[in-house]
Amino acid sequence: MKRNRALALVFAFAVCFWFLPTPTLAQEKAKRKPNIIVILADDLGYSDIGCYGGEIKTPNLDKLAKNGLRFTNFYNTARCCPSRASLMTGLYSHQAGVGLMVENLNQPGYQGQLNRKCVTIAEVLRLIGYRCYMIGKWHLTRNNNFTTAKDAWPLARGFDRFYGLIPGSANYFRPVGLMRDNTPLEVPKDGYYLTDAFSENAVQFIDDHFKDHKEEPFFLYTAYTAPHWPLHALKDDIARYRGKYREGWDVLRQKRHERMKELGIVDPKWKIPPSDAKPWDKLTEKERDDLDLRMAIYAAQVDRMDQGIGKIVAALKKTGQLDNTLILFLADNGGCAEVIERGKGGELGGPDSYSSYGQGWAWLSNAILRLFKHWVHGGGVSSPLVVHWPEGIPERSRGELRRQSGHLIDIMATCIDVSGAAYPKEYQGNKITPLEGKSLVPAFNNQPIEREAIYWEHEGNKAILVKNSKLVSRFPGPWELYDLNADRAETTDLAAREPQRVKELAAKWQAWAERADVLPLRPYGKPKQTKTKASTKTEFQFQAGDNLTGENVPDVAGKSISINADIGPKLGDGVILAHGGRNHGYALFIRDGRLAFAVRQSGVLTSIEAKTPLAAGKASVTALLNKNGTLRLLLDDKLVAEGKGKGAMPAVPGEGLQVGQDLGAAVADYQAPFAFKGDLRRVTLKLTD
Ligand SMILES: [Ca+2]
Known part of the structure; x- marks a missing residue:
């Protein structure tokens, strides 16, 4: 009896096995990745x-x-x-x-x-x-x-x-x-x-x-x-x-x-x-x-x-x-x-x-x-x-x-x-x-x-x-x-x-x-070299709020540029002077309390920044772009940052020049207009060949 039951079990097991619907194929199909x-x-x-x-x-x-x-x-x-x-x-x-x-x-x-x-x-x-x-x-x-x-x-x-x-x-x-x-x-x-x-x-x-x-x-x-x-x-x-x-x-x-x-x-x-x-x-x-x-x-x-x-x-x-x-x-x-x-x-x-x-x-x-x-x-x-x-x-x-x-x-x-x-x-x-x-x-x-x-x-x-x-x-x-x-x-x-x-x-x-690294926008792959008419003057005196466009802007193409500003006693972040935008431009500004200077040429940005924040009080700040490509920042005639860019501005930027803010597209990687929050007393720009 025992033996019969055992045999029956073996038989049943064998039958089950025999009649199992090709398990490997079905399972393989289920787990096979496409x-x-x-x-x-x-x-x-x-x-x-x-x-x-x-x-x-x-x-x-x-x-x-x-x-x-x-x-x-x-x-x-x-x-x-x-x-x-x-x-x-x-x-x-x-x-x-x-x-x-x-x-x-x-x-x-x-x-x-x-x-x-x-x-x-x-x-x-x-x-x-x-x-x-x-x-x-x-x-x-x-x-x-x-x-x-x-x-x-x-x-x-x-x-x-x-x-x-x-x-x-x-x-x-x-x-x-x-x-x-x-x-x-x-x-x-x-x-x-x-x-x-x-x-x-x-x-x-x-x-x-x-x-x-x-x-x-x-x-x-x-x-x-x-x-x-x-x-x-x-x-x-x-x-x-x-x-x-x-x-x-x-x-x-x-x-x-x-x-x-x-x-x-x-x-x-x-x-x-x-x-x-x-x-x-x-x-x-x-x-x-x-x-x-x-x-x-x-x-x-x-x-x-x-x-x-x-x-x-x-x-x-x-x-x-x-x-x-x-x-x-x-x-x-x-x-x-x-x-x-x-x-x-x-x-x-x-x-x-x-x-x-x-x-x-x-x-x-x-x-x-x-x-x-x-x-x-x-x-x-x-x-x-x-x-x-x-x-x-x-x-x-x-x-x-x-x-x-x-x-x-x-x-x-x-x-x-x-x-x-x-x-x-x-x-x-x-x-x-x-x-x-x-x-x-x-x-x-x-x-x-x-x-x-x-x-x-x-x-x-x-x-x-x-x-x-x-x-x-x-x-x-x-x-x-x-x-x-x-x-x-x-x-x-x-x-x-x-x-x-x-x-x-x-x-x-x-x-x-803002979250997906889209900004600032880059409207053109290869910016057009547009010829902009510009002023023939080589020295400019500005004050906060000035906004120059068209033929009044400095003819910076191919020249060395020096910008000097008297700021303070109240200091804050923002743009001191900006000329241009997304293709060509340059800007002197303060960010996180630090003096910064940025140059954008054919869309490419070069920027330098002082290592330490400005101390409170009046100051004389200077930014220089030498036509050999050197960028310098000076605080009361002392060098606080230096860098090397491509050279002089290749063209007069298509966008205008503003003092105390940057209208239109931002020159550097800040959110325009980035208005200056400190005292801006006098700004001078000079061009040399
Ligand atoms: Ca395509």
């Missing part, structure tokens, strides 16, 4: 690809969209470098040190490369065992030359392998500066095309991964340079579009609008802003032919990128990993209206040309939205976002649109969400800025994404989005207010009607700008 591929296009308009209404053939992206999701309100930062910084780190770009491009402007938010207060997606994912690969354009370091420091290059920021370009745009046929990992490659010979090389190397990375590391998940960041200028494409691809743009930008924009309505990307009730491009029928035959060719080349560039994406998808399919891979396709900024003509001649589209497609076509690329790359109106910051992930997106939802607002900062949060990684508080001994983004995963199931606001700032252009209300300004213009639910293309400004709302949102934007 691979993640982020594909970034460069200077691609909101509606360029087929599944957003474009006439450009993008069957591979369209298929991903059909089996995945498309977001209609997804945003970037309006420009290459800040978008890449934001995407990589989950922070607003200024917080990562890249508020502008890759120049160090000696300001925390504008250091020109990723700082150490942020982590990249690769750095986070590798902590839980992901292998991380990068293809394409990095554009996140000021050290672009292979002989310089590589501490902000992909391999120093979490990637195991890299093939691509450290700086921005390049010749597609003969790119200079190609790298494999940290090693420079020779300029390619005939038959090379950058977009294809990126696609092929991405496929290679995937193949190698499944050969050598198939137990581990991977993260692949593929940053194409397409369709950023120069207009360079393969002849066969161009031929398929040549002549298709002869209808012109007015008609084609209308056609895109119709398709966008059909696709549900835009609401039929929305108005569309008029384009300010020259009417197509006012152009000459020669102009039209040239413009048709330009847009055909641009379309060919997008088409070729799509063909490459097809190859990447095929590589995943081959290994059976497509369903377990989250693919995100997006763009770093909207279509670009910059006019570039600097080739050595040669056939347009070929290796010796170096041109762009211009503003008229940028209106088409960004249809139905306003403005372009650089600006934070819809045309500048709206990106397609195609999400493909069969194992993560419910079957019933596939092919749908998502209207939840999202931003590049959300990509890090999404990667963390789907992988189970943790965003670190500290990394390699550095304190890390808290994550700004929100996971997009709730939106995959059509749930809302809870957030307070989305913010933008680039080159002084600024915006904030709270629910459907967008407050936006085009530098140096006033705030405009739009209800994006009723008016996605920003045609009807509600600012005058809703001053209270403007005030609220502006205050919110200001609070963000």
